[in-house]
Amino acid sequence: MKFLPPVLLILLSSTISWAQEKAAPQPLPAVKPATEGKVWGALIFATNDAAQLTGAQEKAPKHLGALDERLGKVFAFKHFEILGQHQQDIFREYESWVVPSRDLFLKVDSNGPAENGGVKLHLQVWREQQVLVKSDAVLRPGSPLFIGGPKWKDGRLIFVLSLERK
Secondary structure, eight states, X not given: OOOOOHHHHHHHHHHHHHHHHHHSOOOOOOOOOOEEEEEEEEEEEEESOGGGOOOOOOOOOGGGOSHHHHHXXXXXXXXXXXXXXXXXXXXXXXXXXXXXXXXXXXXXXXXXXXXXXXXXXXXXXEETTEEEEEEEEEEBTTBOEEEEEEEETTEEEEEEEEEEEO
């Protein structure tokens, strides 16, 4: 068996290495998917018994103002607590998921822009692997969407969705 001399072997391996570097594919520039805006979603526990509150200290975004007062006008409860919240881009050609908790979440599909700076959406509220509600809605800045969810403890869960920016 015949062996190559060490100098030739080093030269050959460096030539192969140089050829591999030159042939390496160049990374493609990152393409960011088109979006219709950004939403904030929260899972809120509503109750009349303050002792039922879990003690979560999460705060709503400032652009929503007094969220508890707004919720109190729609739902017959005195106390509201954010259990979880999530910000998410609304993609034009892809589904988006607002996931404020492990058990209850919202699938958002854009149906395009709406008048007055809003976005047309197809919404699905999910609990684990089951769809609870399907609906179409128009979400506009300053006008959050409240979705009454299932009863929980001595109250009710509420899903809030707000358009943060277009």
